[in-house]
Amino acid sequence: xxxxxxxxxxxxxxxxxLSAFSRDQVKRTELTPQHLADxxxxxxxxxxxxxNQGVLLWTQDTQTFTMVQGQATYSxxxxxxxxxxxxxxxxxxxxxxxxxxxxxxxxxxxxxxxxAQQGFPTSFFFLRTVAPxxxxxxVPDGNAxxxxxxxxxxxxxxxxxAGGGNAEIQALFLDAxxxxxxxxxxxxxxxxxxxxxxxxxxxxxxxxxxxNTENVAIYITPxxxxxxx
Numbered sequence: 001x002x003x004x005x006x007x008x009x010x011x012x013x014x015x016x017x018l019s020a021f022s023r024d025q026v027k028r029t030e031l032t033p034q035h036l037a038d039x040x041x042x043x044x045x046x047x048x049x050x051x052n053q054g055v056l057l058w059t060q061d062t063q064t065f066t067m068v069q070g071q072a073t074y075s076x077x078x079x080x081x082x083x084x085x086x087x088x089x090x091x092x093x094x095x096x097x098x099x100x101x102x103x104x105x106x107x108x109x110x111x112x113x114x115x116a117q118q119g120f121p122t123s124f125f126f127l128r129t130v131a132p133x134x135x136x137x138x139v140p141d142g143n144a145x146x147x148x149x150x151x152x153x154x155x156x157x158x159x160x161x162a163g164g165g166n167a168e169i170q171a172l173f174l175d176a177x178x179x180x181x182x183x184x185x186x187x188x189x190x191x192x193x194x195x196x197x198x199x200x201x202x203x204x205x206x207x208x209x210x211x212n213t214e215n216v217a218i219y220i221t222p223x224x225x226x227x228x229x
Contacts, residue, residue: 009171013043013161016174020181023197024190035189036161042184043159043167046177051081055153057212058170060084067146070118072139076132077154083126083134084151090120090144098149104137112137121146172211176204 011019017039018028026035050056059081065074067088076083087100101122109115109125119138127133140146157168169177183197190197 009174010166011174012164012166013040013159014164016167016178016181017043017161019178020185021189023178023182023200024186024193026185026189038188039181039185040159040161043161043181046180046184047156047159047167049180051153051155053209055082055084055212056156056170057214058168059153059156060151061154062149062151064147064149067121067136067140067148069140069142072115072137073133073135074148076126076134076152078131079155080132080152081155082128082153083124084153086124086134086148086150088121089147089149109135109137115139118142120144173208176201176208179204 017036018031020039021028021031021035051059063076063080067074083103085100086103087098089098091097099120101124104123104125106125106127108123115137117138118141120143121136121138121140123137125135125137127135134148134150136148159165159167167174167177179197179201183194183201186194186197
């Protein structure tokens, strides 16, 4: 059997735009600069929609910074959607000394009687503003050089079709991306097809999301310590 041996299928944004318009029965020869401007806008809005759906595995990464004695709050990149896991490494080292710390809420932080207390940080509060930040408690002390590392998921990089640019989309989601674009563009150019394009998109996105998961076992252990003394 002769197969290609290739795994490089990754159409540029322009090609995805053409496919989306075709699904809306808009021919390539009918496209104008306005069509392409609308497609660019809807592509970026679609990516924002996806960020709101939850963790997209290909947008995960780690960020690391060195903490400063007496400094409780640290800026994080503005493209951070959510902090997933965070751990502290004393003396700036990784490995066996890493300590996973837990998030707490704005109300939890506001209820601390001494927010300036210094020690080994055990909790963090992620402030989700336009300029997001992390606040730790206790505040880092001078007993070690603390290094903070956190896993996060971020926004998808902007959809910029100029110069043959690609969407920052995992291959398994390309059909869902095109279907989502077709649905959004149908609102502009094919209102009669909007419901059909919406169903196509829901089917394609749902199928892709089945693979957007970590294939690991989940263990649930009841907290029984409060029942025994």
